[in-house]
Amino acid sequence: MSNKVYGYSELEGLSDTELLATLQSSWGYKDDNFEVWGEVTLFKDREWGHLKNPRMLASNNLLSYPLTGVNGPCEFWINPADAKKYGDQRGARFIKCKLTLSRPKEREKHRIPFMMSVLPGSCSSLEKLPASIPHDIVTADDVSYFIANEIYHFYQQQAATKIEQEFATKQSMFEQQLTEALAEKQSAELKRDNAIKLVESLNSMRKKTEQSIALLETDNELKQKQLQITLENFKKIEVEMNHKILRLKKYVSDKALFLKTFEFLDQEDLDNFLVESKSASQDVDGVVFREQLNGDYSKAISYIQSHLIEKDILYPRHIIENYLTLLRTKDLIILAGESGSGKTNLVKSFAKAVGGKAVIIPVKPNWTSSEDLLGYYNPLEKKYLATPFLDALLEAQLNPETPYFICLDEMNLARVEYYFADFLSLLESRDEAPEISLYSADESAHVLSELKAVVEIIQDSKEKYGQDGVVNFIALLKDEAINNQLRQAFGFSDKNSLIKYHSEVRRMLFAAMSMPSSIVMPANVHIIGAINIDETTHYLSPKILDRAHIMRFESPLLSDWDAILREVKEYEFDDVSRPLLFETEALGIRQNYPKFDRENEFCQLFIALNKEFLHKLGVEFGMRTIRQGLNYLHLFKDANDDRERAINNFILHKVLPKLTFDGNKTVGQQTKLELIEKVFLQRIKQEVPTYADIPDVFSAVVALEHVVNNAKSNDGIVNFWS
Structure with a gap:
């Protein structure tokens, strides 16, 4: 298996045979029989499917193209016939298949010379899980399915083994009898009769065994149905227990x-x-993301930017694509900048641009607990005293088709870790919608x-x-x-x-x-914070920074308005007067972060940065933050395939905001400030070689240079926020 990563120019002009040989060497296949297994995913509006997270059938290694600029696991196209056959069946979500080179046009389109797809007709259900699989690939339902198959195959194998053993015993007896018969010169008729009887006996035994296997399979199906009924009953009981108000x-x-x-x-x-609550949502006349734009996030960003400009609201494309990607992570987003830099205006204008609603909640300096955010139950009056924040959540629950953007304005007027910590812990739940207990x-x-x-x-x-x-x-x-x-x-x-x-x-x-006793966090809600940094506000604690994405703003007067207008002219939309309507899932799904993979290039980069710089500087940087980065990079590709820009953004969101310390303290033979200026800054330039093409306002390199210069004029005190 080769670890070499090829450049595009190295692969140009190679024949299909040479390209296949290159992949065979890189992935470790012993021959050109590219057998893999993975998860089938169907497109909602298309007949084609994808094979996600493909792994080698023999070694279980996760496959990724050894090509510069192409990151993450491969995804292989599945033709409509196979996608429909296996993607719609409950037990066949995981399949095994063979790969073949994609059509030359597809390879040229995606700039992946050895791009592969699933060989038509080679698919079959994955009947048995490999010995070792990532735990977050397979759901509980999938596991129960494979367990049922394992039980079936276990008894089938036992029965088959028993048949083989008995058949071997009988065969040995027959051979002994035949030898004895020949030795004793028995008649040919007697030997033939004995052989016929033996074959009939074996056939009878085999038939009985097949009947037993059929009965076992039927019994297994019944047990699966009983298990499903039991699970449904448990859900009913849970609903009844959690809704005593009924x-x-x-x-x-x-x-x-x-x-x-x-x-x-x-x-x-x-x-x-x-009367059962009904959605108060009203039909909004707009452009449907899945239909008119075919689910293309890059086109969606172009449309939103054009729509905002028609409303005399000018934002660079970079802000829109970054903000939309952060919304899709379902993490806490904190917009940081001076007053008047357009933080809350982005929340309001974006909400209107997607047919949603923005709710701005001013934070008070005297907020000290979660009761200031969510309210509290008054036992004397026997009633719950709600807050505007809770009212917004309840309203969003009644309007599930409308996206809600709840913004905590001037979030750091009070200490965020005092009033928001409990709610932030709830937001950390990624595999299910968090439930907020009120009383x-x-x-x-x-x-x-x-x-x-x-x-x-x-x-x-x-x-x-x-x-x-x-x-x-x-x-x-x-x-x-x-x-x-x-x-x-x-x-x-x-x-x-x-x-x-x-x-x-x-x-x-x-x-x-x-007032209900608890509320499940609505899927259509996005939580955003807006902060100013001055002498009247508090710095964000490491706990908050570790769980949030910081998106920094500068004064709109610094923007190149002519460049923004030139961007929009290239889009050539006929009409951008109507909002762009997203399905709730298209604006973000709360799901587990991608698995930490030591072999992943992004993981290796931040492991190295942590060892070489961040740990020495006293900056906390854990595995969860890296997994957040993997999630951000995966989603950002839908808007922009520039990996260097994505890394630049992630450094701005998650690394630089943690730079607050005394730069005069020494690390080995140099001070912390010298480590940043002479080593760390140069490393960031290497990882983002196109930093000169990024506007200064959004450049991690420029931001880090600004931190260094400020520290030099402030007695060596390093502070990203100054």
Whole structure:
């Protein structure tokens, strides 16, 4: 297996045979039989499919093209017939197949001379998992499928082995009998009869074994169905346990007339509580991303930039492609810059450009806990006191087709780690939507218990004194006999007010009806922070920097407006007046970060940077940050295939914001500031050789030079934010 990476020019002019031989050597195949296995992915709007994360069938090595500029695992096209056959079957999401060179036009289009695709007709279901696979490739459902197949093959193999053993025994006996018969000169007829009987016996035994295998397979299918039914029942039980408020809803529904008559709730509150919530989204006239633009993110960025310019909002293309990519990561995005640099305006204008809604939440300097962000339950009033942030989440839940961009404006006026840490921990959940617990679900049960008691006491008092014609609570209290009966039943003295107690029960009931005990983070919500750095604000802690992407802004007066207008002229859209409409999934899916792979070029780069520079500088840089980078690079390719630009952006987002320390401290024979200026800066220039073509505002090299110059004029204190 060769580790050589080829340049495009080295491969030009090679024949198909020579290209195949090059791949055979690079990937470690012993012959030209390129057998692989991987995961089938179907395009929603196309007939073709992809084979993702392909691995060698023999060694299980992950395949990537040994070509400069082409990073990450290969993805091979699957023709429509095979894609439809295997991509739509539950048990055949993973297949094994053979590869062949793609058509010359495809190879030339993608600038990959040895680009390969799946050989038509070579696909088959992957019946058994390889001995060692990445744990995050296969889901729980996939594992259960392969376990079922393993059970089937285990018993099938046992049965086949038993047949072979018994067949061998019988065959040996037959040969012995035949030898003895020849030795004793038995007649040919007797030998033939014995042989026929033996064959018939073996055929009978084989048939019985095949029947047993068929029964085992049927039993296996039944067990899988039973398992599915059990899982569905568990889900139902979980829903019932997590929604105790349904009991309150049923009781309110049964007693609706009584509760309205005695003014415990209004008709409007009753309708809102009992009628299932419907999306308040309105149909928006716009350009559909999947249909008109064929799901092309590069075209989407061009359209959005053109749409904004038509609204007299000028942003360079780089900002739009970077911001859209960061939104798709579903990580926390923090926009940093001086006041008036266009941070919140980007949130608002982008939201309108994609038919979404921006909600700006001003952060107060006195915020000290998660209650300031999400609100809290008041046990005295028996109600939850919500905040604008929580109201925005609840509104987004009612409008699942509309993207919501919730921006915490001036996020660092208070210490972010105080009020946002709990919520940030929830956002770290990548394999499922995080659930935000607001208060104990048992509170609704307490409300129901007290409400039942009040209703029964009033009904008993009415029936005892024959007041069926009473039409409201005040009229009930005017009846002296009933009034005394109610006071006695409630244990009230003359000083206690029944009217006040009625009001308390009414407020308590409304609070339980209007606020759920927990809320699942809506998939259509994106959380963004906007910060200013001055003497009135707090620096972001390492915990926040480790989990967020910092996108820095400069004054729009520094932008080259003519260059922006020239960019847009090249797009040649006929009409950009309507917003561009994305499906929720197209704007980002919360899923696990790519697996850390020591052989990956990006991982190797940041392992080296961490050992050579960041660790020596005292900058925390962990494996999770590298996996975030892998995710960013993977998504950025959809918008721009410039890998150096992606690395430049990632250094700006995740590395440079952590440079805050005393540069006068020594590391070996030099100071930290000298290590940055003389070594680290030069290394970044090597990794981003096209840094001179990147505008200064968005260049990691220029930003690092700025850090060095500021430190020299500030007694050696290194501070990215100054």
